[in-house]
Amino acid sequence: ELSKQGCILEAAIEAGAKEIINIKDNLNEWDSKVGDGDCGTTMYRGATTILEDLKKRYPMNDAAGTINEIGSTVRRVMGGTSGILYDILCKAAYASLKQNTSIGANEWADALEASVAAVSKYGGASAGYRTMLDALIPACTVLKQFDELIVLKQSLKAGDDPVTAFIASSEAASAGAESTKQMQAKAGRSSYIAPDLVASVPDPGAVAAAAWYRAAAHAVKS
Ligand code: ADP
Ligand code: MG
Numbered sequence: 001e002l003s004k005q006g007c008i009l010e011a012a013i014e015a016g017a018k019e020i021i022n023i024k025d026n027l028n029e030w031d032s033k034v035g036d037g038d039c040g041t042t043m044y045r046g047a048t049t050i051l052e053d054l055k056k057r058y059p060m061n062d063a064a065g066t067i068n069e070i071g072s073t074v075r076r077v078m079g080g081t082s083g084i085l086y087d088i089l090c091k092a093a094y095a096s097l098k099q100n101t102s103i104g105a106n107e108w109a110d111a112l113e114a115s116v117a118a119v120s121k122y123g124g125a126s127a128g129y130r131t132m133l134d135a136l137i138p139a140c141t142v143l144k145q146f147d148e149l150i151v152l153k154q155s156l157k158a159g160d161d162p163v164t165a166f167i168a169s170s171e172a173a174s175a176g177a178e179s180t181k182q183m184q185a186k187a188g189r190s191s192y193i194a195p196d197l198v199a200s201v202p203d204p205g206a207v208a209a210a211a212w213y214r215a216a217a218h219a220v221k222s
């Protein structure tokens with residue numbers, strides 16, 4: 001029997017995975033211009049397997065356990081740089097989430113912060129390197145701001161609630177992904193962007209991260 005939170009988590013994961021499937025070709029096209037052309041295929045492999053594993057393997061009422069299982073899926077099927085980095089991301093999120101008995105927006109904010117730190121530590125990239133972190137770091141910053149507001153119990157503006165926090169955070173992720181168009185890469189395969197591509201091609205990994213995050217955030221809303 002799914003709890004209300006389990007239901008929301010399942011809807012969010014499903015929405016995120018489906019969005020990656022939708023944008024597979026775009027991701028491959030961008031990666032073919034600035035990398036080796038497989039970012040969409042790699043992400044698609046993860047997303048389709050997550051959808052297959054969703055009902056049969058993931059203990060949806062246990063958010064930490066579910067993220068841990070997503071990590072296993074990703075590790076098994078993705079490969080590539082994004083596969084390794086999403087494995088690291090899931091492990092860090094799991095380690096953070098499992099410390100809590102109840103999980104809300106604050107705990108997800110802490111988990112995202114731990115994930116971003118782990119990806120940055122192991123991958124050697126930080127903000128402005130033209131990677132997935134350029135979507136995830138701004139998302140994390142915004143989610144943590146709401147987190148602090150909630151912790152301090154400051155008067156939240158009407159409509160400022162965890163759902164609003166996730167939506168605002170996902171908008172920051174999208175803006176961050178868009179901003180990679182202007183960046184010269186410092187990590188990964190796309191370490192040189194031809195001048196004619198600057199301003200037209202975003203980092204595919206950043207777009208992918210913003211896309212699943214935005215879709216998942218909007219699933220929390222509904
Ligand atoms: P590969 O480069 O092995 O083909 P993918 O195409 O699956 O990997 O993924 C490429 C994406 O991985 C990039 O668009 C970028 O967002 C992300 N990426 C690459 N290197 C790093 C890194 N060191 N830290 C964070 N993200 C990275
Ligand atoms: Mg690639």
Ligand code: MG
Nearest residue numbers: 036038080081
């Ligand atoms: Mg590759």
